[in-house]
Amino acid sequence: MEFLRVGQFVNTHGIRGEVKIRLNTDFPEQRFAVGKQVWLQHPKLANKQALTIAGVRKHKSALLIRFQEWTNINQAEPFKGAGLFVPEEEVVSDEEDGFFFHQIIGCQVVTTEGEQIGRVKEILTLPANDVWVVSREGKGDLLLPYIEDVIKEVDVKERVVTMKWMEGLE
Template identity: 30%
Template sequence: MSEPVEVVVARIGRPHGLRGEMTVRLSTDEPDRRFTPGSRLVLGGSGRVLTVDSWRRASGSVLLRFTEVGDRTAAEAIQGEELSARVDADERPEAPEEYYDRQLRGLQARDSRGQPLGRVTAVIHMPAQDLLAIDVDGTERLVPFVAELVPQVDLAAGTLTVADVGGLVDDDAEEAR
């Protein structure tokens, strides 16, 4: 088993009610796994550890309550903070075609011929699909993270393949053909 790493699972939103419950914006596809009562999450840069008391979905929102946050004032004090879970560095999502952001950041992006394009610097979660931010010679290019455009991810090799689509990563892609 490898060393644990911290993975951002949510950002705290506004308080809900008077007893310390708060809305959260999820950064995980596994809330049942991350927010089970008794789970311990790390708060933002402070490193303060909070224990999940309960969580639920209500009117399109996710509501979370911590044992250490007993009222609205305490919830307001941590509004906007990120919540992280400590997970084993080798842990993978349950579905084989899914990846954690931390697994994708730093991968070498290559074209279909294996030529280097750049490095993944971030994963941006959008309503329609996730985007990979790839640094190509100092310029950030956004590539939709869908199978048609990113057909292969090889974590062991530290690479992913980006389809050869003109203008997607390289302005001169059409001319190179």
């Protein structure tokens, strides 16, 4: 079974096992609804572990989630940094954009002039807009806001993102 990353466990919150999740999905309401299952992947686990969502609430640009399987901080603490996944067959369609986060990560980024910039390594979901983190060889990461003025074309088949270079991006 193939899995898609939908979030990352970044920290604990309180003593009752609630955790802070950084999102890697355009559909947090569907992915992290009460009663849904997500799969935890962490180096301390031989296999992915299923967790059932018991409670969820927004907290800044992240979510605070309580899992049925964890009732205190000591159960959650060892898994900080873990990825959260859902089975690929649970893909939520996105007719507006026509692509998903997992299709963008790894794409080559080029400018409208044809200059090679790097590869998308991560997508940050922020309140104003998503930011695509581009890994560049020999340079620091480039943060590209996902807005019309910057991202001009996304070709998921060819795995290429075309961007317009604007002053202040670097």
